[in-house]
Amino acid sequence: MRRVPSLELRGVVAGYGATTVLSGVDLRVEAGEVVGLIGPNGAGKSTVIGVASRVVPFRAGEVFVAGAPLASYGRRALARRLAVVPQGAALPDGFTVKEVVQMGRTPYAGLFGAPGPGDEGEIERAMERTDTWRFAARPVESLSGGERQRVVLARALAQRPDVLLLDEPTSHLDLRYQVEALALARQAARDGLAAVVVLHDLNQAAQACDRLVLLAEGVVVAAGVAEVVLDGGLLSSAYGIRVDVWPGPRGPVVVPRV
Amino acid sequence: MPLLVSTGALLLTVVFAAGIGTVHVPPGGVLAAIGRGLAQTIGAAAPGDGATRVADTIVWQIRLPRVVLAATVGAALALAGAAFQGVFRNPLADPYLLGAASGAGFAAAAAMVYGAGLPLLGGWGVPVAAFVGAAATVVVVVALARRGWSVPVVPLILAGVVIGSSLSAGTSFVLLAAREQAVGILSWLLGSLTFASWDRLAVAAPLVLVAAVVLLACARGLNVLQLGETSAAQLGVPVEALKVAVVAAATLATAAAVSMAGVIGFVGLVVPHAVRLALGPDHVRLLPVAAIWGAAFLVLADLVARTVISPVELPVGVVTALVGAPFFLALLRRRMSA
Numbered sequence: 001m002r003r004v005p006s007l008e009l010r011g012v013v014a015g016y017g018a019t020t021v022l023s024g025v026d027l028r029v030e031a032g033e034v035v036g037l038i039g040p041n042g043a044g045k046s047t048v049i050g051v052a053s054r055v056v057p058f059r060a061g062e063v064f065v066a067g068a069p070l071a072s073y074g075r076r077a078l079a080r081r082l083a084v085v086p087q088g089a090a091l092p093d094g095f096t097v098k099e100v101v102q103m104g105r106t107p108y109a110g111l112f113g114a115p116g117p118g119d120e121g122e123i124e125r126a127m128e129r130t131d132t133w134r135f136a137a138r139p140v141e142s143l144s145g146g147e148r149q150r151v152v153l154a155r156a157l158a159q160r161p162d163v164l165l166l167d168e169p170t171s172h173l174d175l176r177y178q179v180e181a182l183a184l185a186r187q188a189a190r191d192g193l194a195a196v197v198v199l200h201d202l203n204q205a206a207q208a209c210d211r212l213v214l215l216a217e218g219v220v221v222a223a224g225v226a227e228v229v230l231d232g233g234l235l236s237s238a239y240g241i242r243v244d245v246w247p248g249p250r251g252p253v254v255v256p257r258v
Numbered sequence: 259m260p261l262l263v264s265t266g267a268l269l270l271t272v273v274f275a276a277g278i279g280t281v282h283v284p285p286g287g288v289l290a291a292i293g294r295g296l297a298q299t300i301g302a303a304a305p306g307d308g309a310t311r312v313a314d315t316i317v318w319q320i321r322l323p324r325v326v327l328a329a330t331v332g333a334a335l336a337l338a339g340a341a342f343q344g345v346f347r348n349p350l351a352d353p354y355l356l357g358a359a360s361g362a363g364f365a366a367a368a369a370m371v372y373g374a375g376l377p378l379l380g381g382w383g384v385p386v387a388a389f390v391g392a393a394a395t396v397v398v399v400v401a402l403a404r405r406g407w408s409v410p411v412v413p414l415i416l417a418g419v420v421i422g423s424s425l426s427a428g429t430s431f432v433l434l435a436a437r438e439q440a441v442g443i444l445s446w447l448l449g450s451l452t453f454a455s456w457d458r459l460a461v462a463a464p465l466v467l468v469a470a471v472v473l474l475a476c477a478r479g480l481n482v483l484q485l486g487e488t489s490a491a492q493l494g495v496p497v498e499a500l501k502v503a504v505v506a507a508a509t510l511a512t513a514a515a516v517s518m519a520g521v522i523g524f525v526g527l528v529v530p531h532a533v534r535l536a537l538g539p540d541h542v543r544l545l546p547v548a549a550i551w552g553a554a555f556l557v558l559a560d561l562v563a564r565t566v567i568s569p570v571e572l573p574v575g576v577v578t579a580l581v582g583a584p585f586f587l588a589l590l591r592r593r594m595s596a
Contacts, residue, residue, distance in 0.1 A: 053492045079494030086492075092347075092484035094539035103482045107494035139538075159493070 004067040006031050006194035007052055007082070007163045012061035014051050021047045023218040024061065029194040031162065034185055034211030035079040036199045038229075040239050043215040045198045045240040046087065049165045052196075053084045066162055079107035083156035087167040087198075097151050098136040100170065101127055104158030126157035130184060146177030147170070153184055164188050166197045202254040206230055214238060226251050260537055264550040272329060275561045280568065283313055291317035296365045324454035327462070328560040328574075329553035331451070332525055334515040336552020339507040339526030340533070340545050341473050344480040345504040346411055349534070353512040353526035356399045356418035356505070358392040360425035362516040365391025367429050367443045371436040384446070385458070389517035395421060396509040401504075409496045409505075413494060414510040449522035449575030451560050462518045469511035470549065476504050477541035484539065508518045522575045524582030525552050527558075532589060 009027040021044045021181065022039055029035045042104045050056030051063060054070055063070040065081050073081065083104070101123050127133040130150040135143070140151060149169060156164060166185055171179035182204065185195045189210075199205040200226035205212055206226035214222045214229050216238040222229045230252045235243040240255040276292075277283040284290070294310070296320035297303035318564050338353035342409060346355070354360070375381050399421050401412040424572035429447070479500045482490045515522070530548040537543050556574070559581060563574040 050488075055488050055491050072385070075491070075496055076494040079492065084492045085491070086486075086489055089489070092539060094534070095481070095484070099481075099540065100485075103485065103493060105484050106478070109478060 001143055003030055005029060005064070006066055007109065007196070008062075008064040009048065009052065009074055010062045010064075012048075012051055012057055012058045012063060014058040016056070018188045020059075021218055022058070024049070025215070025218070025220055026223075027196075027213060027220070029163065029196055031192050031194050032189050033210045034189045034197060034208065036205040037069055037196055037215065038200075038202060038205050038212055039215035039221075043238075045215055046167055048215070049084060049167050049196070049198065052163070052165060053082060054078060061172045076107040079159055079161075081161055082163040083161035085149075085152050085166040086155050088171060089150065089152045091148060093139070093141045095140055096137055096226060097140060097143070098123065098127070100151055101132070101136075101154045101158050102139055104155035107159060122158050122160060124228070126154045129157055129187070130154040133162040145172050146174070146180065149177065149181055150184070153181070157188065162193060164193050166194045166195065168198050168200065170199065170201065177204045178204065202230060204231070206251045206254070228253055259372045260543065260547050264547050264554075267548050268329065268557075270381060271557050272325050275328075275557045276317055276325045277513065278561060279316070279321060281316055283317055287313055290395055292322065292567075294318070294324070296514040302549040323456050323459055324451050324560065325557055327452050327459050328556045330459065330463050330466055331515040331519045332556025332559075333549040333553040334469065334534075335522065335526040335556070336529040337470055337473060337545060337549040338511045338515075339552075340541070340548040341476075341480070341504050341508040341511075342526075343530055343534075344541055344544075345501055345508075346415065347484060349531055350527070352523075353423070353508065353515075353560070354521070354523075355415060356509065357395040357422035357425065358509055358512045359365075359516060359521045359523075360429070361395025362388040362392035362513065363447050363521055363528035364425040364429045364432070366520070367432040370443055370446070371432055371439055381453075383571035384494075385461075385517040388520075389513045392516050393509060395425065396505070396513075400505065409501055411501075417590065432502055445494040445573050446520045447575075448573030449520040449521050449578075450571070450573055451563075452571065454518075456530075458518055462514045463513035466511050467508040469514070470545075472503060473511075473545055474542075476500055476507070477545055478505075479541070480504065480541040520573075520575065522556070522578055524575075524578040524586070525556055527580045528586045528589075529555055531586070535589060535593065539577035 005028045007029045008152055009025055012025045015021040026047060027048065037048060047056055051058050054090040065073060073205055104126065105116060105119045105122065108119065112126055127136060130153050132150050132154045136146065140148065143151065168253050169181040173181060185197050186208065189195050197209060211224060212226055213220055214234065221238055222234050230245050230246045235254065244255045244257060246253045246255065273285050274286050277285055277288045292312050294303060294306060294314055298305060305311060335353050342351040342353060342355055343349055366384050366388040369384050373383050399417045400409060400414065402417040403409055433443055479495050482493055482495050483500065487497050529552040533548040533551055534544055537547060559577040560574045563572040563577045566572060
C-alpha cells in the first residue's frame with residue numbers, strides 16, 4: 001500500500017491576475033523527507049508555497065494535504081497541518097522572541113484569542129528545538145539574521161504542522177547559519193514532518209535534500225535524487241547559461257561557467 | 259500591573275478635575291457628592307439642602323457629566339487610534355484616517371445651517387447628524403476600496419484621504435455660505451465638551467463599550483497581523499474579517515466620540531503612540547491602557563480648556579493640539595536618537 005503523501009500537488013495552474021506562473025505542477029512530499037525546490041528566479045518556487053498554504057489561489061489542478069483536498073480545510077485546521085517559513089521574514093519591532101513564537105499557536109487559540117491548553121509546552125519545545133530559548137525575553141529587533149531565522153522556524157514548529165514549507169531559509173545568512181537552517185529542516189523531517197525547502201544554492205540543495213524538484217517557467221523540468229536532477233544539460237537549459245556538473249565525494253558538484 | 263496603575267491614575271484625575279472650577283470642591287467633597295448623586299439616582303436618598311445641595315448640583319449635575327464624557331471620548335479616540343495603527347500597521351494612523359472627522363464635520367455643519375427639520379430630534383440634531391456623517395463616510399470609503407470580499411489597505415487609506423478632502427471642502431463651503439453661524443460651526447469643529455449631560459453620556463458610553471469589547475476580542479489577531487497579512491493568513495487568522503471588524507468597531511467608537519464632542523485631534527494619535535513606546539506593541543495590553551490614558555489626557559485637557567482663561571472656554575481640540583504636538587515631536591526625537 002502506498003503511503004498517503006503529506007502534501008501533493010497535481011497539475012496545478014496558478015498565477016497572479018492575468019499572468020500565469022505555474023502551468024501544471026506536480027509535487028509529492030511524504031512524511032520524513034526533505035524535498036528541495038530549485039529553479040531560476042520567476043520559475044514559480046514561491047508560488048508553489050503560496051498555493052500550498054492557500055494564499056495564492058489555483059485555477060486548475062488539485063492540492064491535497066494529508067490526503068484531503070485543500071478546500072476541505074478551514075483556516076485554522078490548515079494552519080495546524082501546514083506551516084510556512086517565509087522568505088526574509090520581517091518581524092515586528094517591540095515583540096519579544098517568545099511572543100513571536102507564541103503567535104505560532106494562533107490556530108489553537110480559544111475564544112477571544114485566549115491561549116489554548118498545552119500552548120506553553122509546545123512553545124518551549126519549539127524553542128528548545130531551535131535553540132532560541134536562551135534569548136526568549138529579548139526583543140526581536142536586537143537579534144542577528146541567523147537568530148531571527150531560527151525564531152521564525154520556532155514559530156512554524158509551534159504550529160505543530162505535518163508539512164513545513166521553507167522559502168529560501170538560507171538567504172542573508174552566513175555559511176554557518178545556512179548550514180544550521182538546513183540542519184533544522186533535516187531535524188524536522190526526522191521528527192516526522194514533510195519539509196519543502198526552496199533553495200538557490202544547488203550544491204547545498206544536493207546535500208541537504210532527499211529529492212530535488214527543478215522548476216523552470218512554471219513546469220517541473222526534472223524531479224528525483226540529486227544525481228538525476230542536477231544534470232548539466234537540464235540545468236543549462238533551465239537557467240539559460242552553461243553549467244558543468246562534476247561528480248564529488250558527497251554527490252554532484254554544480255559549477256556554472258562564468 | 260500597568261492596567262491597575264493606569265486605572266488608579268484615571269480615577270484620581272476624574273475626582274481632581276471634578277473639584278476644580280469657579281467653585282472649588284475638595285476631593286472629599288467630590289466623593290461625597292458622587293455618593294449622594296448615585297444614591298439619589300437609584301432613589302435611595304432625597305436631595306439635600308443648603309450648601310450640600312449647591313455642591314451636589316455643581317459636581318453631580320454640571321462637572322461630573324462633563325468630566326466623565328471627556329473620559330469616555332478620550333478613551334474612545336485613543337482606542338480607535340490604537341486599533342487603526344494596528345490594523346494599518348502604521349504608527350501615524352489616527353481615528354480620522356478614513357474620513358470619519360470630515361464626514362461628521364460636514365454633516366454637523368450642514369445640520370446647523372440647513373437643519374430646519376432637525377428640531378424633531380430635540381437637542382439631538384447635531385449629534386445624530388455627526389454620528390451618521392462619520393459612520394456613513396467610512397462605509398463609503400470601505401465600499402470604494404473593496405475588491406470582492408477583501409479590503410486592501412493602500413486603496414482604503416487613499417479613498418479615506420480623497421473622500422475626507424472632498425467633505426472638508428464641503429464644510430468650508432457651508433462655513434462661507436453661512437457666515438453668521440460660522441463661529442458656532444468652527445467651535446464645534448474644534449471640539450467641545452460644553453454640551454455634556456448624563457443623557458448624552460447614556461447614549462455614547464454603551465456604543466464605546468461595544469466597540470471596546472470587539473476591539474479587545476481582536477487584540478491577539480492584531481498582534482499576529484503585525485507579521486504581515488500573508489503570514490497572518492498562514493497562521494489561521496481570518497485576515498479580511500479581522501480588518502473589517504477592527505475598522506467597524508474603531509469607527510463606531512470614533513463616531514460616538516465625534517458626535518458628542520466634535521472633532522478633537524491628537525488624542526487618537528499621540529496617546530496610543532506614547533503607550534506603545536512605553537509598553538511595547540502587544541495589543542492585549544496596549545488597547546486597554548491606551549483607552550485609560552486617552553481618558554485621563556482628555557479630562558486634563560478639558561480642565562485646562564475650561565479654566566485657563568475662565569470664564570471664556572478654549573476649544574478642547576486647541577488644547578490637545580497645543581499639548582499634543584510638542585509631546586509628539588519629543589517622542590519622535592527620542593525614538594530617532596534611540
